[in-house]
Amino acid sequence: MEPSVSSPVAPMLAKAVDAVPDQESVAGGLSFEPKWDGFRAIVYFDGEKVEIGSRGSKMLTRYFPELTDAFARLLPGPCVLDGEIVVPTGASGSERLDWEALSQRIHPADSRVQKLAVETPAMFVAFDLLADGDRNLTGVPFAERRAELERLIGPLPHPLHLTRTTTDVDLARRWLVEFEGAGLDGVVAKPLASAYAPNKRVMLKIKHHRTADVVVIGYRIHSSGRGVGSLLLGLYDDDGQLRSVGGASAFSDARRLELIDELDPLVERDADGEIVKGEGERSRFSSSKDVSFVRLRPERVVEVRYDQMEGMRFRHTAQFDRWRPDREPTSCTFAQLDRPIAYDLSQVIS
Incomplete structure (x- = not known):
């Protein structure tokens, strides 16, 4: 069944490991990417309407009007995206992710939500594509999903972004050290040959200890x-x-x-x-x-x-x-x- 608001998909999860693994540790190799410290979000766009589901399937749509507007304006067609909602703060040249500013966005008053959407606007970092048009991509290998995601999201402007990836283990280990200074949470390793497995710990996450x-x-x-x-x-x-x-x-x-x-x-x-x-x-x-x-x-x-x-x-x-x-x-x-x-x-x- 194709992922949709009426048939929501549970996010694929990650298992914690102590260090960035070598390529040989997983059949088919690994793709590494930054671990974003925000709200996990599954975005459903049917060509007109946008809904944003959280990791626990709670709808986050009303809390991020600036993102729902951006998805409707910028996405070229119906799709289902997996990614992270984050809020950057700080002056140019010293920006970092701000968890406190992000958490403030969950507020019951619509007037407050609208005010914060202007004062601390969020952005969306996409790292997987689950459906494109009427094509369900959850069963294809991540390497193929990533290629399709790059085609779809790569050309789009802020506040929609494509997470960077690498197959270079040494670079991934450098990211683990460097990117924390920008407020990121570590590094994620994804098997290139794996299908999307909802609620299963297929990915590997490496965090600071x-x-x-x-x-x-x-x-x-x-x-x-x-x-x-x-x-x-x-x-x-x-x-x-x-x-x-x-x-x-x-x-x-x-x-x-x-x-x-x-x-x-x-x-x-x-x-x-x-x-x-x-x-x-x-x-x-x-x-x-x-x-x-x-x-x-x-x-x-x-x-x-x-x-x-x-x-x-x-x-x-x-x-x-x-x-x-x-x-x-x-x-x-x-x-x-x-x-x-x-x-x-x-x-x-x-």
């Missing part, structure tokens, strides 16, 4: 109501203030219960012995979610693994590595964090 020693400042109860769901983490700034930088999660059922006992001596309590709770930031994506947490005295240090920073916070949830009883909490500062070398986004976009 770093460690940091951080202070545990609280925890949230797991959604099941039993045990620790996530640890809240902090770092000291230049003024000696402890700043929240994100959280660490992904504990087993048994470990969640163990952590309750381990952390109990650090729980802050009021004069009546009651647990002191704090209120975390509420996301616009889950405004009804309970964001309260149990406050802990900042006395324990944990080493976590993370991929990148977004401003003063971990961009994604960090992963617990090990306790660091040898570290003083006040020694855990932002100075330890590895910051990427600045790289202009215009040098990434083809």
Whole structure:
């Protein structure tokens, strides 16, 4: 069945690997491309109407009027595209992807959506073609889909872009280092001979992995109501203030219960012995979610693994590595964090 709004397709997914693989590791070879840090989007254009579906099939159409207008104006005919919606910010020569500006675009008020479409316009980076006219391309090898995508998207102007690709492993490894400075998320490797496999982890993704020693400042109860769901983490700034930088999660059922006992001596309590709770930031994506947490005295240090920073916070949830009883909490500062070398986004976009 041909992909369409009435018959939506689930995006093909990627499996995380530790390093950029060699060409010989996959039969038929690999194509490498930048990993864009935005909203995954499947774009359906029937020749007149545009719909934009998210990775979870939620419709994003109303949030990006400038893109729906561009698709309708610029696409030469009906097609289904797979790609990423991103928002670039910064002066010419120092542009980078801005996740915070992108996330602000998901807003319930249409007046706000229209305002942000002008102030922080998005662009679309295409990296696969699933249908062209009445041709369903999901069953053909990626090498053929890519050639068709280049023919379709290559000549089109901003805000529609074609992601760059290479079969040069050394260049892909260089991209992994350089492009992070423009706000990108890593590198993706796609088997040239593979068909499009919805919801299957056929692609490979290589992201940055770093460690940091951080202070545990609280925890949230797991959604099941039993045990620790996530640890809240902090770092000291230049003024000696402890700043929240994100959280660490992904504990087993048994470990969640163990952590309750381990952390109990650090729980802050009021004069009546009651647990002191704090209120975390509420996301616009889950405004009804309970964001309260149990406050802990900042006395324990944990080493976590993370991929990148977004401003003063971990961009994604960090992963617990090990306790660091040898570290003083006040020694855990932002100075330890590895910051990427600045790289202009215009040098990434083809």
